[in-house]
Amino acid sequence: MNLGKKLTAEFLGTFWLVLGGCGSAVLAANFGGDGNPLGIGFVGVSLAFGLTVLTGAYAFGHISGGHFNPAVSLGLWAGGRFPARELLPYIVAQVLGGIAAGFILLQIAKGGGGFSIDPTAAGAFATNGYDALSPGGYTVASAFLCEVVLTAFFLIVIMGSTHKNAPTGFAPIAIGLALTLIHLISIPVTNTSVNPARSTAVAVFVGNGALSQLWLFWLAPILGALIGGMLYGWLGRNEADIVGNR
Numbered sequence: 001m002n003l004g005k006k007l008t009a010e011f012l013g014t015f016w017l018v019l020g021g022c023g024s025a026v027l028a029a030n031f032g033g034d035g036n037p038l039g040i041g042f043v044g045v046s047l048a049f050g051l052t053v054l055t056g057a058y059a060f061g062h063i064s065g066g067h068f069n070p071a072v073s074l075g076l077w078a079g080g081r082f083p084a085r086e087l088l089p090y091i092v093a094q095v096l097g098g099i100a101a102g103f104i105l106l107q108i109a110k111g112g113g114g115f116s117i118d119p120t121a122a123g124a125f126a127t128n129g130y131d132a133l134s135p136g137g138y139t140v141a142s143a144f145l146c147e148v149v150l151t152a153f154f155l156i157v158i159m160g161s162t163h164k165n166a167p168t169g170f171a172p173i174a175i176g177l178a179l180t181l182i183h184l185i186s187i188p189v190t191n192t193s194v195n196p197a198r199s200t201a202v203a204v205f206v207g208n209g210a211l212s213q214l215w216l217f218w219l220a221p222i223l224g225a226l227i228g229g230m231l232y233g234w235l236g237r238n239e240a241d242i243v244g245n246r
Helices: 003-028 041-064 070-078 084-110 140-161 171-190 196-206 208-212 216-235
Strands: none
Touching: 003 041, 003 084, 003 196, 041 171, 070 084, 070 140, 070 196, 070 216, 084 196, 140 171, 140 216, 196 208, 196 216
């Protein structure tokens, strides 16, 4: 597949993930205020993130692999499933796609009455954070551990469900449900990242604390992805399809 088409697919897939996932958090999670039955809450946001990955993987997976996440690209490289020469272009496309979605989401949100961003509030504009910017007030150590472990298992699910011996055609379902579960666990801790592009996409429009804490939401997911990718690469070493030019 032509690299330009792959990068376009990664841009669009990451755009869809941020617009769908972060959009549900910004526009629908607390619609109408506390106690309003129309608000989708944590469970709805968790499902939204899972559904964006599920649908995006079916739409674009056959073109680019459907990473939509710099940590996933790096984890697949660590597991022998992705060539090093395409890492930087993929990551750039993912980050740009996420930021483009963040911009569109901001324009939509501004059209609603009373919308504003409080950069000191936890989860403002669907941002990730720790300490005072954690939805549950969790420490930097808790946030770091949570993001590392959950991203590692995300990579294990991705690599296992896309293995050549796995049931054909079901990988996006497993991956989408895994991301849903990850959000159900970790929204109270960090507002859930496991994806540096997703975190960057909204932090750049909030600034201040969100940007100062962004380092964790690059470092921890990437570390977790490398651990998960290498672990599964070792588990399936005899059967994995090794990509050359790493």
